[in-house]
Amino acid sequence: MRKEFRELASVEKAARVAEELAPERRVEEVPLVEAQGRVLAESVDSPVDVPGFDRSLMDGYALRAEDIYGADESEPVSLRVVGKVSAGESPDVRVGDGEAAVIATGAPIPEGADAVVPVERTSSGDGEVRVRTSLAPAENVMFAGSDIASGERALSAGTKMSQREIGLAAAVGAETVPVYARTRVAVVSTGDELVRPGGTLDEGQIHDVNTFSVAAAVEEAGGEAVVYDHVGDDYDEMLDVMRKAARDCELVLSSGSTSASDEDVVYRVIEEEGELILHGVALKPGRPTVFGRLDETPFVGLPGNPISALSVFRMFVSDMVRAAVGGEEPERRSTSATFASETRTEGGRKRILPVGLVEDGDGKTVTYSVDKGSGATTSLTRADGYVTVEPSTNYLDAGDEVVVSLFGGASPPELLGAGERDGFLNGLLEGRDARWLRLGSVEGVRRLRDGVADVAAVSSSPEEIEALGIEDARLVRGYERRVGYVGKPDEGAVFGVPPEGYGVRSRFDSEKPDAETRSFRSEGGAANAVEVGKVDAALVGEDTAQSDGFVPQGWISVDFLVSDGRRDKSGVRSFLEDAEEATGGGGYRLPDDVGEVIENWD
Amino acid sequence: MRKEFRELASVEKAARVAEELAPERRVEEVPLVEAQGRVLAESVDSPVDVPGFDRSLMDGYALRAEDIYGADESEPVSLRVVGKVSAGESPDVRVGDGEAAVIATGAPIPEGADAVVPVERTSSGDGEVRVRTSLAPAENVMFAGSDIASGERALSAGTKMSQREIGLAAAVGAETVPVYARTRVAVVSTGDELVRPGGTLDEGQIHDVNTFSVAAAVEEAGGEAVVYDHVGDDYDEMLDVMRKAARDCELVLSSGSTSASDEDVVYRVIEEEGELILHGVALKPGRPTVFGRLDETPFVGLPGNPISALSVFRMFVSDMVRAAVGGEEPERRSTSATFASETRTEGGRKRILPVGLVEDGDGKTVTYSVDKGSGATTSLTRADGYVTVEPSTNYLDAGDEVVVSLFGGASPPELLGAGERDGFLNGLLEGRDARWLRLGSVEGVRRLRDGVADVAAVSSSPEEIEALGIEDARLVRGYERRVGYVGKPDEGAVFGVPPEGYGVRSRFDSEKPDAETRSFRSEGGAANAVEVGKVDAALVGEDTAQSDGFVPQGWISVDFLVSDGRRDKSGVRSFLEDAEEATGGGGYRLPDDVGEVIENWD
Numbered sequence A, B: 001m002r003k004e005f006r007e008l009a010s011v012e013k014a015a016r017v018a019e020e021l022a023p024e025r026r027v028e029e030v031p032l033v034e035a036q037g038r039v040l041a042e043s044v045d046s047p048v049d050v051p052g053f054d055r056s057l058m059d060g061y062a063l064r065a066e067d068i069y070g071a072d073e074s075e076p077v078s079l080r081v082v083g084k085v086s087a088g089e090s091p092d093v094r095v096g097d098g099e100a101a102v103i104a105t106g107a108p109i110p111e112g113a114d115a116v117v118p119v120e121r122t123s124s125g126d127g128e129v130r131v132r133t134s135l136a137p138a139e140n141v142m143f144a145g146s147d148i149a150s151g152e153r154a155l156s157a158g159t160k161m162s163q164r165e166i167g168l169a170a171a172v173g174a175e176t177v178p179v180y181a182r183t184r185v186a187v188v189s190t191g192d193e194l195v196r197p198g199g200t201l202d203e204g205q206i207h208d209v210n211t212f213s214v215a216a217a218v219e220e221a222g223g224e225a226v227v228y229d230h231v232g233d234d235y236d237e238m239l240d241v242m243r244k245a246a247r248d249c250e251l252v253l254s255s256g257s258t259s260a261s262d263e264d265v266v267y268r269v270i271e272e273e274g275e276l277i278l279h280g281v282a283l284k285p286g287r288p289t290v291f292g293r294l295d296e297t298p299f300v301g302l303p304g305n306p307i308s309a310l311s312v313f314r315m316f317v318s319d320m321v322r323a324a325v326g327g328e329e330p331e332r333r334s335t336s337a338t339f340a341s342e343t344r345t346e347g348g349r350k351r352i353l354p355v356g357l358v359e360d361g362d363g364k365t366v367t368y369s370v371d372k373g374s375g376a377t378t379s380l381t382r383a384d385g386y387v388t389v390e391p392s393t394n395y396l397d398a399g400d401e402v403v404v405s406l407f408g409g410a411s412p413p414e415l416l417g418a419g420e421r422d423g424f425l426n427g428l429l430e431g432r433d434a435r436w437l438r439l440g441s442v443e444g445v446r447r448l449r450d451g452v453a454d455v456a457a458v459s460s461s462p463e464e465i466e467a468l469g470i471e472d473a474r475l476v477r478g479y480e481r482r483v484g485y486v487g488k489p490d491e492g493a494v495f496g497v498p499p500e501g502y503g504v505r506s507r508f509d510s511e512k513p514d515a516e517t518r519s520f521r522s523e524g525g526a527a528n529a530v531e532v533g534k535v536d537a538a539l540v541g542e543d544t545a546q547s548d549g550f551v552p553q554g555w556i557s558v559d560f561l562v563s564d565g566r567r568d569k570s571g572v573r574s575f576l577e578d579a580e581e582a583t584g585g586g587g588y589r590l591p592d593d594v595g596e597v598i599e600n601w602d
Helices: A011-021 A163-171 A210-220 A235-248 A265-273 A306-325 A377-382 A423-429 A441-449 A462-467 A503-511 A523-531 A570-581 B011-021 B163-171 B210-220 B235-248 B265-273 B306-325 B377-382 B423-429 B441-449 B462-467 B503-511 B523-531 B570-581
Strands: A027-031 A060-063 A077-085 A099-103 A115-118 A122-125 A128-131 A153-155 A176-180 A184-190 A224-231 A251-255 A275-279 A290-294 A297-302 A334-339 A350-359 A365-369 A385-389 A401-406 A415-419 A434-438 A455-458 A473-487 A494-497 A516-519 A537-541 A551-563 A597-601 B027-031 B060-063 B077-085 B099-103 B115-118 B122-125 B128-131 B153-155 B176-180 B184-190 B224-231 B251-255 B275-279 B290-294 B297-302 B334-339 B350-359 B365-369 B385-389 B401-406 B415-419 B434-438 B455-458 B473-487 B494-497 B516-519 B537-541 B551-563 B597-601
Touching (some): A011 A290, A060 A128, A163 B377, A184 A265, A210 A306, A210 B163, A235 A265, A423 A434, A434 A441, A473 A523, A503 A551, B011 B275, B153 B163, B210 B224, B210 B306, B235 B290, B265 B290, B306 B350, B306 B385, B306 B401, B334 B350, B365 B401, B377 B434, B441 B455, B455 B570, B462 B597, B473 B523, B473 B570, B503 B537
Parallel strands (some): A251 A297, A415 A455, A494 A537, B077 B099, B184 B224, B494 B516, B494 B537
Antiparallel strands (some): A077 A128, A350 A385, B060 B115, B122 B128, B350 B365, B455 B551
C-alpha cells in the first residue's frame, strides 16, 4: 500500500532536525603541508619568540648608531671592520667604538652593535668601511620577539588555513596544527535502474548521476565522501550496505528511493531498522526527504531528481557537514540578484526554483529560472543555485531582488548565449567561460529579450526577430552552415525534425510543408532517428550528418543578436571577435560581411 | 664581490618572461570522483542518448492519452490494469485500448502507451484504475535522447568540474574525464639559518616559512607542490638538490638567496649551471627576482621576505601554474576597493603595497596598507593581497579606487578590530571570522578614525579619544582587566614596558613617571623579559603574568569604540553581544554598565 505524506514538516522544522542531526566535530593534527583549507580547532599560541634574536633586516654593516652621528654623502665616517656575521650563525665578534661588522640579512646583530647600515650606503676597502649616512639606534634591526612574542596568540581557533596562515604557523615552529577532521559521509546509491558510468546500459537502465554529484557536493562542503557500491532495491542487501555505511561513517546519505511506496526500500530500512525522525517536507521539489538514524548514525534521504538532490543537499545537508568541519557560514555561499523576467512559480507550497546567474553590463548579478522539475541532467549545468519561493508567491517579477543559494563551484559565466547550437559554436565555446542554452532561434531571441542571454545565435530574419518584441539590441552577421538531407527523403517519407523555432526546422517547413514529421528535441536527435530507422529522413547540418549519404540543399545563416546592455562585457567582445576570425570548413563558411551590423534596434 | 642589479627589467618584461617560461599543459584521465576542481582538457560529447529510452517522470499508470480524453474528478475513466513496469526493467507488457500499466518513476514506457497519469489522480481496485484527469500525449514522459542526444556536446573543453558538471558527465556514462594534469612544482628551501617547523632553533636560526606558504600557494593555484629538503648555502649541495628538482618537476621555485652577493648560491647555480634569463625587476619589493632555466626546466627565484615571496608568486608565478592547469583568469582573483585613508607610497619605483580588506556598512570593499617591508610574518595574516603602485604615485588618497590582487583564500573578515588585545579578547575572537590588529589604544582609535577598523578596544578616556579627532563613533562600556607587577618592582629597578599608546603603558607611566624603562613590542614581551632577567619588573595583566609572584595593583577598563558606519555589520553586532555576555574570571570582570554607551560622537 502506498503511504502518502499527510503531515508534511515545514522547511524550518526540517532545518532544525538537520541541525540536531549534524555529526559531532572531531579534532585531528595534520602536517602543515596538508593544512590548506582546513579550519583550526584550537588556537595556536607561539611557544617561542619570533624572531628568537635581534635580527638584521639588511645586507650591510652592524655598528653603533652613535659612531656615525652626522655622517652623510659629503662627510662619510670610517669604521674598522672587525668581523662578519652570516645568517644562521652565532656571532663570534663584538662591535666596539669605531667598529663595524659585515652582516647579512637575517643574521644576528653582534654584541655592541645597535643598528645596521645597508651596503648601498657604504664603500669599503683596506679593512675599513665608509658610511655615508647616519642612523637612529635600532634602525634595520628586528628585535627578538617583536614579530610574535612567546605566548602570544598566533592564530585563533576557527581560522581557515590558507597560504598566509600556514606561513605564520611555520614561523612559530608548528609542525602540525589541530584542525577539525573531515566528516566521513557515506553516499549510498540506490535504484535497480542505475548503472555506474563505464558500465553498459540495458533497456530501462540509466547511469547513476547522484552518487557522483552528491559525493562532489560533500567534498566541496569539506567532508570526505565514501561512495558505497550500487545496491538494487533488495531490502536485505540494502540493509547490509546501509549498516556498513552507518558503522564506517558519521553521516549516511542516499538519493532517490525515499517515497513511501512499497518499492522504496531505503525508507523501509530506516523505518523498520532505524529511527525515522521526519519524512516529508512541505517543499517542492524535496517533499520525500527523509531524516533519521540507523545504528545511531544520522541519515538523510535525498530526492532522486538530480537537481532536486543537490538543492536539498544544499538546503539541509551541506550545513550539517560544514558545521562539523568548521566551514563557512551559509551567507557566504549566497548572492543577491535581480530576477531577469517575470516567472510563474505556482504558489501554494514553498518551492525551490533552480536558477542560473549572469552578469549584466554593469557587473550586477541577474538571475533566471532554468528548470521546472524536468529531471533533466542537462539542467544541472544550467543552474548555479536556487531561489526559495514562499507559498504565497505566485510569480516573481522582472527586477525582483532575490537571494540565490549557490551550488558549490557556481559563479556567473563570462558569456551567456542562447539559441542555435552547432559544431561551429561548439568550437567557439571551447576554453571559454561560457554557458550556452540550446533552445533554437525563437527561444534564443526571447531569452535575450527577457534580459537573460547576452548573445543569441539565430537563423531568423530581422522581421521575425522584431515580431518577437526585441529592443536595445543589434543583429551582427555571423556564419553560414550547409544543410542537407540524410536518409531517404522520398515522396511519402516520414521526416525527423527538431522543435519549431530552430533554423533547420523553419527551412524544412518551407521546403516540405505537407510532409509527415516526427519531432525530436534536437537536430542531432532527428539525425540519430534516421540512423536507427525510426524515421526515413531528416534535414540536418553537414557536421550533424556525420555519415555518408548527406545530400546538400544549401546554406542557412546563423547571425548573432547582441544585447546593447551586454555588448561591452569582455566575454561578449572576445566571443564576437573570435567568431569573425573563425575558419570555415566542415560545413561552415563565413560570409563577406561577417561582423557587420545587419539591423539595429535602439 | 657584490654585484648590483644595474639593469632592472620592467614588470611588464618580467611578466612576458614568466609567460614564456610557463610549463606545458599535460592531459590526464582522472576518475570522475577525483575530477572536482579540475579543468576539462577535451570536450565531452555524449556517446549515448540520455535517457536511452522513453522514461516515466512519475509514479502512476502508463496509458494512451486518447483513452482518458475528457476525464475529470466528476467523470473518471476506468482502465484495465494489464501489468506493471518497475524502474530498471524492460517492460513485458503492452498497453492496448482501454488498458493501463502500473509504472514507477524512471521506468520505461511500455509499448502502446504514450502518457503517464500520476498515482495521486487515480484510485484503483479490482484490477482496474479510475483516472480522474485527462492528459495530452507525452505528458509525464521524457523521450529517449531528449536530455542529451547521442553525439551532442555535454561539456566543453575548458570547463571547470564542479558537482554539477560531474553529475552531467556521470549521466553520459563517463567513468573518467580528460583534464589538465596538475603541474609539478618544486619548492626548494634555501638558507643556512632556516630550520623546519618542529626542529629546535639555535641562535641565529629561524623557522622556514616560505617553503610552506609558497607550497600552499602552488596548491591553491592548482599545481602539485613537491617540497625539497632544506639545503644550506653550500654550492654543490644546492646544485644536487636543484638538479633533482629540475628532473622531477616542471617548474622549480626557491625563495631567498637570490641577491647577487657571493653567498647567494641559488643565483650562482642558475648563472653557472643553467640559463639566467632575467635577474632583477624594477619592483619594490621583488627586485632580486630571478627567472631562468636549469636543465631545461623553468626556474623562478622569489624574494626571501615572506610577504614579498607571496606577492611576487601571485604577480608572476601563479599565472604560470594556472595557465598550465587551465585555471581561472587573473581578473577573477582581483577585487576593486576604495582606499581607506591617505597612504604615502614613496614613488620612484613600481611598488607592491600589501593591503588588507574590510567591508564597510554598505557591503563595499575598503582596503588599507598593512606592511611596509618589515619582513614580519604576522603581516602575512594581515594582508589579503596587494595593490600595484606606479612609480609616479607618491601617495594614495582616501577614497581612491584601486584593484587589489588577492592572495589565495583571502576575503574580507566579518569583523576588523584594532587596539588592545588580551586574553579576554582572544577568547571572544575564537571561532569568529575576525581580524584583530594589536596596536594599543591610541593606534586602535586612529585605525577606526581612518575608516579601517570596525571596532577598537581602547583603555583611553573619552577626552583622549576625542583629542585624536574621532567622529561618527560611540564608546561602549566593555570589560576590566586586573593589572599588577611581576618581578621585583623595587626602587631603582629597570621596568619592561609595552610601546606608548597601550593601556597598561599609560597606567605604568602615571604610576612611575621617573622609572627607568626598556620598551618591548607587547605586554607579553615585557613579561618574558622579566622571566629571562632582561629587566627587573613589568606591569602586566593578570593572565599575561602566567607565573607566581603577580602583585595586583588594580583594574583598568577596556571599552569598545564602534564606528557608526559599521555598527550594523553582523560581525560587529555579534561580537558586541558576545562581549556583554562573556564570563569574567581569570583576571577579567564585567562592570555593571557593560554594553552602555559612554560617549557618542555624531
